[in-house]
Amino acid sequence: MKRGELGAFLRMAAAEIPPARGLVPLLALLTLWQLLAPGPSAYFPAPFEWWSAAVLLWGSGQLLPAFAATVTTFLEGLVLAVTIGVALGITIGTSRPVERALGPLLEFMRAIPPPVTVPIATLLLGYDVTMELTVVALSAIWPILLNTSSAAAHVEPLLRDVARTFRLSTARWIRQVVIPAVVPSILLGIRVAIPLAIVVTLLVEMLTSLPGIGALMIQSQRNFQSAQVYALLVVVGLFGFIVNDLFAIVEAIVLRRWPARGVFRSG
Amino acid sequence: MTARRFSGRLWWRPNIAGLLTMAACGLAWELTIQAGIFDYQYLPAPSAIIQGVGELATSGELAAATMHTLESVFLGWAIAVAAGVSLGLLLGFSPLLRRYSLATIEVLRPMPAIAFVPVALLLFGFSIQTELMVIVLPSLWPVLINTMGGVMGVHARLGEVGRTFRLSRAAMLYKVFLPAATPTILVGMRISLTLAVVLAVLAEMVGNPEGLGYGVVSQQQALRPDLMFVYVVVIGLLGLALNALLIGVVSVSFPAAAAELKGYRP
Amino acid sequence: MSVAGGETTGRQEHDFVFSCRSVSLKLPYQGGNRWILQDISLDIRRGELLTIVGPSGTGKTSLIRVLGGLTSCTSGSVRINGEEIAGPPEGVIIVFQDYSHALLQWRTVFLNVALGIEGRIAASELRIRVIDALRLVGLEKNADDYPWQLSGGMQQRVQIARALAVRPAVLLMDEPFAALDAMTKASLQDELLRVKQETGCSIVFITHDIEEAVYLGDRIAVINGAPGRIERTFDVTLPKPRDQILTRQLTEFLKFRYAVHQAIGGIIR
Numbered sequence: 169m170k171r172g173e174l175g176a177f178l179r180m181a182a183a184e185i186p187p188a189r190g191l192v193p194l195l196a197l198l199t200l201w202q203l204l205a206p207g208p209s210a211y212f213p214a215p216f217e218w219w220s221a222a223v224l225l226w227g228s229g230q231l232l233p234a235f236a237a238t239v240t241t242f243l244e245g246l247v248l249a250v251t252i253g254v255a256l257g258i259t260i261g262t263s264r265p266v267e268r269a270l271g272p273l274l275e276f277m278r279a280i281p282p283p284v285t286v287p288i289a290t291l292l293l294g295y296d297v298t299m300e301l302t303v304v305a306l307s308a309i310w311p312i313l314l315n316t317s318s319a320a321a322h323v324e325p326l327l328r329d330v331a332r333t334f335r336l337s338t339a340r341w342i343r344q345v346v347i348p349a350v351v352p353s354i355l356l357g358i359r360v361a362i363p364l365a366i367v368v369t370l371l372v373e374m375l376t377s378l379p380g381i382g383a384l385m386i387q388s389q390r391n392f393q394s395a396q397v398y399a400l401l402v403v404v405g406l407f408g409f410i411v412n413d414l415f416a417i418v419e420a421i422v423l424r425r426w427p428a429r430g431v432f433r434s435g
Numbered sequence: 436m437t438a439r440r441f442s443g444r445l446w447w448r449p450n451i452a453g454l455l456t457m458a459a460c461g462l463a464w465e466l467t468i469q470a471g472i473f474d475y476q477y478l479p480a481p482s483a484i485i486q487g488v489g490e491l492a493t494s495g496e497l498a499a500a501t502m503h504t505l506e507s508v509f510l511g512w513a514i515a516v517a518a519g520v521s522l523g524l525l526l527g528f529s530p531l532l533r534r535y536s537l538a539t540i541e542v543l544r545p546m547p548a549i550a551f552v553p554v555a556l557l558l559f560g561f562s563i564q565t566e567l568m569v570i571v572l573p574s575l576w577p578v579l580i581n582t583m584g585g586v587m588g589v590h591a592r593l594g595e596v597g598r599t600f601r602l603s604r605a606a607m608l609y610k611v612f613l614p615a616a617t618p619t620i621l622v623g624m625r626i627s628l629t630l631a632v633v634l635a636v637l638a639e640m641v642g643n644p645e646g647l648g649y650g651v652v653s654q655q656q657a658l659r660p661d662l663m664f665v666y667v668v669v670i671g672l673l674g675l676a677l678n679a680l681l682i683g684v685v686s687v688s689f690p691a692a693a694a695e696l697k698g699y700r701p
Numbered sequence: 702m703s704v705a706g707g708e709t710t711g712r713q714e715h716d717f718v719f720s721c722r723s724v725s726l727k728l729p730y731q732g733g734n735r736w737i738l739q740d741i742s743l744d745i746r747r748g749e750l751l752t753i754v755g756p757s758g759t760g761k762t763s764l765i766r767v768l769g770g771l772t773s774c775t776s777g778s779v780r781i782n783g784e785e786i787a788g789p790p791e792g793v794i795i796v797f798q799d800y801s802h803a804l805l806q807w808r809t810v811f812l813n814v815a816l817g818i819e820g821r822i823a824a825s826e827l828r829i830r831v832i833d834a835l836r837l838v839g840l841e842k843n844a845d846d847y848p849w850q851l852s853g854g855m856q857q858r859v860q861i862a863r864a865l866a867v868r869p870a871v872l873l874m875d876e877p878f879a880a881l882d883a884m885t886k887a888s889l890q891d892e893l894l895r896v897k898q899e900t901g902c903s904i905v906f907i908t909h910d911i912e913e914a915v916y917l918g919d920r921i922a923v924i925n926g927a928p929g930r931i932e933r934t935f936d937v938t939l940p941k942p943r944d945q946i947l948t949r950q951l952t953e954f955l956k957f958r959y960a961v962h963q964a965i966g967g968i969i970r
Contacts, residue, residue: 190538211558265452272453273460279671281633283640283648287655287663291477326802332771332788333795334817334867344816348807367547367637374552374641375652382549386641389553397553401546408545425807427849 177424181417213395218402221395230384235403238380241297242369245304249361252305253312254354260313261320262346278314282307282368286375300372307368308361315357319350352426355419362415366408381407479661484668487661496650501669503646504635507563508677511570512631516624519575523582523620533583540579548573548634552642561643569638574627581623585616618692621685625696628681632674647673718903719745719768719793719871724777725928726763736928737763741777743905743922743931745871750897750904754914755924755932756965761907764929765875768905769795781870794864796874800856804848810835810859811844817867834862837896854885858892865900872904878913887945890917894943911965915957916943923964932964 202214213221225231260266260274286303293299323346331341373382381404388396461481468480479487491497526533548569555568589612597607639648647670654663686693726738737760745751755761766772768779770789778785781793794817797803804813812819814831822830835841838858848856857877864872878886890913897904908914914921915937923932939953948954 186537186541187534188538189534190536190540191542192535192539194539194542269452269456273457276457276671279675280667281636281670281674283633283637284651284667284670287640287651288667291655291658291660291663324802326797326799327805329766329771329795329797330803330816333769333793335789335791336816340820345805348805351807363545363547367549370547370549371637371641374549385550385553389556392557394557397557401550401554404550405543405546408547409542412545425847427806 181420208395210392210394213398217395218399221393222399222403225396225399234379234381234384238369238373238382241300241304241380242365245301245369246308246361246365248301248305249308249312249365250358253309253357254316257313257316258320258342258346258350261317262342267317267321274314278310282364283371286368286371290376295376295378297378300378303372304365304368308365311360311364312354312357315353316350319353320346323349352423355422359415359419362411363408366411370404477660479664483661484664487665491662491665497665497669500647500650500666501673504639504648504673507566507570507635507646508631511567511635512574512628514567514571515574515627515631516578519578519623519627520582520620523579524586527583527586544576549637549641552638556642563643565642566635566638569642570631570634573634574631577626577630578623582616582620585619586612588619589615617689618696621689621692621696625678625681628677629674632677636670718747719781721768721779722777724767724774724779726760726767726772727775728763738767739928739930741931745903745905748897748901748903749919750906750917751920751922752906752908752914752918753922753924754908754911754961755929757909758927759924760929761924762875764924765795765873765905765907769793769873771795792870794867794869794872796860796864796872796877798876798879800853800860801848803860804856806848809845809847810840813848813859814863814866816863830866834866837865837899838862838892853881854889857881857889861896865896869902872902874904874906876907876909879908891945893917911958911961912949915954915961916948921961923961925965935960
């Protein structure tokens with residue numbers, strides 16, 4: 169990206185951030201909470217307590233490894249899902265007979281909610297990191313695969329005529345027309361897949377107690393360490409927020425060649 | 436199922452290839468297990484799964500679990516829709532309120548639903564409230580955002596039409612804005628419903644030990660894969676059935692909006 | 702004004718760079734088949750601009766697709782330099798009406814124009830050809846822009862440049878200016894005439910605009926009826942270079958306009 173472009177881009181991104189005063193309800197809630205229930209409590213520990221608990225977790229060397237484990241699983245699973253999902257999606261989408269044959273099967277598998285795949289995978293693959301990775305990838309792959317194949321199958325029909333009038337080979341057709349044309353859909357699929365991957369990662373950790381934030385949360389809950397539970401909730405929330413926004417920025421950078429769109433979109 | 440415009444008397448051609456593929460897969464699955472080629476201890480044959488249905492149905496477990504999940508889904512979804520539509524309307528009509536809440540929504544929305552499970556367990560223990568806490572908040576967002584967007588997206592021209600005819604504020608809301616925004620709101624409700632099913636199952640898997648979600652996990656731990664798959668299939672069917680039901684109800688009460696709803700694929 | 706029905710006789714085969722003989726086309730339609738084109742014979746000479754004009758529903762777009770090798774005719778043949786075509790022939794490029802969907806919106810103007818020649822000629826030669834093509838349509842300054850940043854008229858010029866970069870013998874244009882406003886249309890018409898003058902390529906130009914057909918054409922073929930057939934062909938003997946104001950005021954122009962109108966079916970019956 170040229171220097172001028174970067175500046176313009178950042179300005180556009182900054183203009184899209186909702187006004188900071190929008191945080192008033194959240195801050196008001198937290199302040200009220202802190203004032204009404206100032207101390208430790210089994211059910212409603214004050215926000216300052218969450219902070220202390222978080223600091224404690226960090227100091228005791230529990231927080232970082234758990235966080236690292238969760239992030240690693242999430243990223244590896246996502247990368248796997250993207251690679252396989254895009255490759256399969258393009259293969260399926262560009263071949264009409266294949267798309268028709270596999271269509272109902274894919275719809276059927278899509279109807280199974282991702283969390284449900286976790287016990288299935290646990291049973292079939294056991295309690296280890298391979299299973300964890302498989303499950304995360306398997307859950308995240310659907311939006312990517314379906315979006316990609318649908319976009320590949322529905323490339324602007326006029327472009328097919330254009331490719332034929334210029335007598336482009338099939339390889340060039342796929343490489344230079346189909347793939348760029350489906351990039352926006354791929355990115356949309358990834359955007360949907362990210363929260364799925366996070367949820368499934370945490371779910372696996374909660375069900376199997378494999379190392380990670382999820383395991384830590386369940387453990388805290390079982391030990392009635394309520395402040396810790398809330399602290400970890402905030403950690404997870406921040407993680408989700410940051411990952412989503414980082415991806416929105418990546419998406420906007422990749423799509424800067426496409427007709428104008430914003431950086432952050434709600435919904 | 437693809438429809439081709441000029442391809443013969445049957446303008447809607449059933450996807451033979453697709454159905455055959457599915458049937459072939461099912462058959463292959465069954466045969467490989469029976470023949471013992473694939474001796475995967477925990478992968479049951481389709482026939483075993485069908486038998487499992489009988490087993491669970493007769494014991495009444497399946498019905499009880501399904502009713503429980505349905506109850507959570509409906510309650511959670513209803514609350515989410517009520518809250519989402521009201522808040523969405525408020526925010527849609529008031530730029531001031533929007534300025535003072537959008538950032539909060541942007542921060543809270545990406546929160547993974549599952550992170551609420553430990554908190555919910557802490558507050559409510561093993562009860563349906565735990566499930567509801569997990570279901571309601573994430574299901575609220577699609578409805579809220581779509582309602583807000585739907586209202587804001589009502590074309591300026593329609594507003595001007597209302598003013599030309601000097602409609603009262605209430606009449607504008609009732610006769611112009613709500614009907615115009617209805618299709619978008621309904622799409623939000625549909626997304627929310629699908630989400631509610633997933634969240635209910637999720638909450639039952641790690642939170643409240645009741646319902647279909649718990650059924651899956653408990654059968655997995657009891658090493659009964661055949662019964663586990665029964666629950667999996669029922670969950671899938673439940674999602675599809677509820678979706679179809681929603682479309683059906685909408686088609687009857689809001690025929691114009693139904694078209695857009697059917698076109699949407701979550 | 703000379704009026705000729707069907708093909709012009711007395712010309713040698715090799716004068717025609719592109720021709721179709723007795724082309725008929727049948728397409729599937731609502732359970733059966735429907736004849737779209739009936740016994741179309743056309744000859745396009747080197748460097749001539751043939752306009753094909755007719756009302757909608759007469760199969761004009763189908764004719765372009767057959768000529769361009771995108772659709773196979775049911776009977777008859779299409780030949781380029783004497784050889785029958787099978788699929789899109791080399792040296793024949795179609796310019797589509799829907800420019801925004803015909804361009805690759807994610808590529809710069811430069812890369813869009815390069816689509817037909819990249820990987821087929823050396824990089825240095827490619828650069829020269831692309832710049833030449835852009836110069837021909839007056840867009841050399843927009844090489845690094847994206848199509849969606851340009852106006853409709855400019856995007857259509859990009860599409861024309863893309864076709865020109867291939868140095869085609871024949872340009873097939875399917876109502877290319879129909880989606881543009883009157884002023885843009887007029888300026889693009891003149892630009893097209895200039896391009897033809899400079900490159901010497903033949904152009905088959907489909908339109909439903911009678912005035913455009915008369916203004917642009919060296920010859921006009923009137924297509925009419927369902928299935929579509931060539932009603933008449935005219936040699937347009939208006940002076941060149943054409944001028945948007947002056948040419949259109951000539952009595953000859955009005956006579957041609959009237960004749961074409963009559964051939965189509967006219968208001969006065």
